[in-house]
Amino acid sequence: MLGNGNQTKMTTVLVTGASRGIGLEFVRQYARSGYSVIATCRTPEKANQLTGLLKGAVNILVEPLDVASDKSIQALNQVLNERAVTIDLLISNAGILINERFLDWNRDSFRETLETNAVGPAMLVQSLNPFLSQSAKVVQLSSRLGSLDWGGKGMSDGDSYAISKVALNMLTVRLASIYEGSKRIAVSISPGWVATEMGGPGATLAVEDSVSKMIPTIEALTVSDSGRFIDGKGDSLPW
Numbered sequence: 001m002l003g004n005g006n007q008t009k010m011t012t013v014l015v016t017g018a019s020r021g022i023g024l025e026f027v028r029q030y031a032r033s034g035y036s037v038i039a040t041c042r043t044p045e046k047a048n049q050l051t052g053l054l055k056g057a058v059n060i061l062v063e064p065l066d067v068a069s070d071k072s073i074q075a076l077n078q079v080l081n082e083r084a085v086t087i088d089l090l091i092s093n094a095g096i097l098i099n100e101r102f103l104d105w106n107r108d109s110f111r112e113t114l115e116t117n118a119v120g121p122a123m124l125v126q127s128l129n130p131f132l133s134q135s136a137k138v139v140q141l142s143s144r145l146g147s148l149d150w151g152g153k154g155m156s157d158g159d160s161y162a163i164s165k166v167a168l169n170m171l172t173v174r175l176a177s178i179y180e181g182s183k184r185i186a187v188s189i190s191p192g193w194v195a196t197e198m199g200g201p202g203a204t205l206a207v208e209d210s211v212s213k214m215i216p217t218i219e220a221l222t223v224s225d226s227g228r229f230i231d232g233k234g235d236s237l238p239w
């Protein structure tokens, strides 16, 4: 049903990193609200929770996407092209956190973190540009650890992660400046400390609560919000 052009136009959202955690919950909640959802993840055949959502749902399309791979991004483009998809909302959620001890850094893990959390989202949004609607919203899942003002405080072994989220935040600002004069919107949003595989069991927010807070905030975004770094409620966070 996605992109067949014969039915009432629904808002289309594309979510990255939808196999689990916050991405999976975005898919669940947007699908429940009647959005057309393109749920992407690295290995759909292993994403049992995601494919479980397909039962009885006609508005979810699952497609493979590794944001760190140009080949994978190109393959997704081909699918979107064939289906003549227009994306109203991009939830750029895929991310990794590799714990490393202070001054025990490792070039490979830094590279992998930057590839996934910053370079990948940049290459993806560039490649999806022709599919974004004129008033598309591009939402980057960032983190308080990416705040320069706060010095990335809050996690002692997350330096590469914090650095990658600073870069991601600059991507948001650059996109917002590119979108200036149009109706497109780019924001960075911090979901809070969320009980997922990444956030761990000690986190203060359940994934359902984090996402149900972010969805109305994203819905309410207007052009004047473009380029902002916000929390789930829409309050500004310091860069």
Ligand SMILES: NC(=O)c1ccc[n+]([C@@H]2O[C@H](COP(=O)([O-])OP(=O)(O)OC[C@H]3O[C@@H](n4cnc5c(N)ncnc54)[C@H](OP(=O)(O)O)[C@@H]3O)[C@@H](O)[C@H]2O)c1
Binding pocket: 016, 017, 018, 019, 020, 021, 022, 023, 041, 042, 043, 065, 066, 067, 068, 092, 093, 094, 095, 096, 116, 120, 141, 142, 143, 144, 190, 191, 192, 193, 194, 195, 196, 197, 198, 199, 200, 203
């Ligand atoms: N949880 C928190 O407390 C918290 C706080 C601040 C910000 N965030 C941000 O929120 C986002 C989601 O986090 P989460 O807590 O849901 O993490 P999570 O439970 O670890 O899930 C991460 C998701 O990203 C996917 N992913 C990783 N590398 C990928 C790649 N190269 N291409 C495509 N997908 C990839 C994973 O897929 P696989 O199944 O293939 O590994 C998984 O679906 C991240 O950007 C994270 O930095 C989370």
